[in-house]
Amino acid sequence: MGLRIDLAMKTPGWGFSSSVITLVGQNLGAGKPERAEKSVWVIMAMYLAFAALCGLAFFFAPGAVMGIFTRDPEVLQIGSQYLRIMTFGYIFIAVAMVSDRAMSGAGDTVTPMVVACISLVVLQLSGALLLPRITGLGALGIWIAIALSYGIWAGTILRFFRQGQWKHRKL
Numbered sequence: 001m002g003l004r005i006d007l008a009m010k011t012p013g014w015g016f017s018s019s020v021i022t023l024v025g026q027n028l029g030a031g032k033p034e035r036a037e038k039s040v041w042v043i044m045a046m047y048l049a050f051a052a053l054c055g056l057a058f059f060f061a062p063g064a065v066m067g068i069f070t071r072d073p074e075v076l077q078i079g080s081q082y083l084r085i086m087t088f089g090y091i092f093i094a095v096a097m098v099s100d101r102a103m104s105g106a107g108d109t110v111t112p113m114v115v116a117c118i119s120l121v122v123l124q125l126s127g128a129l130l131l132p133r134i135t136g137l138g139a140l141g142i143w144i145a146i147a148l149s150y151g152i153w154a155g156t157i158l159r160f161f162r163q164g165q166w167k168h169r170k171l
Helices: 002-029 033-060 062-066 073-105 110-135 139-163
Strands: none
Touching (some): 073 139
């Protein structure tokens, strides 16, 4: 159930991210790096607004959202816990996806790939395996590890984006 909701949250992100690739590439090609950066912030704000709006429903009415998919009380309980934690994860995803794609649109595809691989493969998998065992949190530990890995992805790729080296790449 969580995967279905994750995909519903990421689908608009792919649209926002695709538009940012185009905007960054066109603006850098036109010699307007500041306009390229501004377009990234505008697109990011739009995706963040979408994620925050959905997040309100996910955080305050997770049972109603999960109830669209199931009536099983145990699944509703675990799924509701997942949605409350992932409300924050979706905010991080919005920042990460847009920043990641902006850098790719500027021609820097290696940095986003490395950051995503480390954050989403190495840290997310190891965190989801270890956190529940170390803390005894069970499924909650898995959900926290997933959200934290998205936070690390967002923070790291945003840092590279803000450094601005992507603005000076030759396309």
